[in-house]
Amino acid sequence: MKKQIKILMDDREPKTIELKNNICNLDIVLIRKRLEVGDYIYPKLSICIERKEINDFCCSIMDNRIETQIEKMKNNYENNFIIIVGDVMKRTSEIDENCIWGKITSLIIKHNIKVIQCENDFQFLYLIKSIINKYQKEKQNEN
Amino acid sequence: MKKQIKILMDDREPKTIELKNNICNLDIVLIRKRLEVGDYIYPKLSICIERKEINDFCCSIMDNRIETQIEKMKNNYENNFIIIVGDVMKRTSEIDENCIWGKITSLIIKHNIKVIQCENDFQFLYLIKSIINKYQKEKQNEN
Numbered sequence: 001m002k003k004q005i006k007i008l009m010d011d012r013e014p015k016t017i018e019l020k021n022n023i024c025n026l027d028i029v030l031i032r033k034r035l036e037v038g039d040y041i042y043p044k045l046s047i048c049i050e051r052k053e054i055n056d057f058c059c060s061i062m063d064n065r066i067e068t069q070i071e072k073m074k075n076n077y078e079n080n081f082i083i084i085v086g087d088v089m090k091r092t093s094e095i096d097e098n099c100i101w102g103k104i105t106s107l108i109i110k111h112n113i114k115v116i117q118c119e120n121d122f123q124f125l126y127l128i129k130s131i132i133n134k135y136q137k138e139k140q141n142e143n
Numbered sequence: 144m145k146k147q148i149k150i151l152m153d154d155r156e157p158k159t160i161e162l163k164n165n166i167c168n169l170d171i172v173l174i175r176k177r178l179e180v181g182d183y184i185y186p187k188l189s190i191c192i193e194r195k196e197i198n199d200f201c202c203s204i205m206d207n208r209i210e211t212q213i214e215k216m217k218n219n220y221e222n223n224f225i226i227i228v229g230d231v232m233k234r235t236s237e238i239d240e241n242c243i244w245g246k247i248t249s250l251i252i253k254h255n256i257k258v259i260q261c262e263n264d265f266q267f268l269y270l271i272k273s274i275i276n277k278y279q280k281e282k283q284n285e286n
Contacts, residue, residue, distance in 0.1 A: 079252075087230075089262055101266060102273050108257050109222075109277040116247060117260045119232055123244060130245050134252040 002027045005132055007042055010035040013051065020121045026129045037072045038080075040128060045135045048077035051124060054086030058093030061103050070111050079135060082107060084117045085124050145170045148275055150185055153178040156194070163264045169272045180215045181223075183271060188278045191220035194267060197229030201236030204246045213254050222278060225250060227260045228267050 004027045009017070011032040021028055035041060038048035050069060052060065060066040073080040088100055107113040118124055147170045152160070154175040164171055178184060181191035193212060195203065203209040216223040231243055250256040261267055 087262075088266075097266075098269055098273075101261070101269055104259060105270065105273040105277050108259070109274065110281065114251050116251070116258070118244070119230075123231075123240070126241055126244055127248065130241075130248040131252065134248050138252065 004029045007040050008033050010039045021125055024125050037076045042132050046078040048073050049081045052084050054091045055093045057084050058091055058095040081114045083124055147172045150183055151176050153182045164268055167268050180219045185275050189221040191216050192224045195227050197234045198236045200227050201234055201238040213256055224257045226267055
């Protein structure tokens with residue numbers, strides 16, 4: 001039996017994530033819990049992932065919520081990710097496009113947050129697994 | 144007059160980049176030159192950017208060229224970026240999708256390369272400018 005990856009997931013995340021996870025067959029076990037910081041946590045490797053649908057990402061730039069969120073992430077975890085789900089060009093939010101690109105470079109350069117863009121939740125789930133695998137390998141190489 | 148940003152650009156990059164740069168009006172001056180490493184260089188801040196159209200990105204994963212390229216980048220510059228232009232879902236390359244996501248997480252986590260995805264060269268040019276601006280601000284804050 002393959003080893004399962006147990007991930008804490010904020011209980012306000014959509015129910016469809018679990019359904020998609022069951023379809024994917026990635027050996028991820030999602031454990032719903034109220035999280036104060038981030039949406040998906042893998043505590044063993046101090047990995048914190050914020051999942052942002054593109055319109056929510058835009059809103060969080062406009063109301064500056066993103067800044068509070070990343071400060072909390074940086075204060076609590078070592079390996080912090082924002083995964084943007086959905087296409088910048090398909091946003092319905094009225095934000096200027098260049099504000100989005102500017103915020104992405106700011107997150108990466110100023111805040112040392114790792115930002116990945118994907119198009120759907122299946123890709124998102126695969127990315128979570130791939131991120132954890134990579135840090136596990138890094139840790140093995142250190143030992 | 145606004146200060147222009149002078150960027151070295153590999154002379155094998157498509158001619159259309161300059162045309163698009165002229166339309167954009169971003170105060171970027173592109174200087175064509177044969178570059179041994181990367182496609183766009185801002186030497187003052189040791190910024191090196193590799194521009195990868197999605198199909199070329201896929202090919203460079205399949206023939207492992209990407210590994211050689213990033214080793215050169217890491218050996219020569221401090222702030223290394225790969226900007227992927229084009230949609231993963233619209234690739235014509237036959238590579239499995241998960242190989243692409245796996246390579247992106249590997250570049251970010253194992254190699255400490257900053258990866259940004261955008262959809263066209265106008266966004267690409269804006270991203271270059273935004274990246275340089277952010278490092279300039281970081282430097283000003285240090286002084």
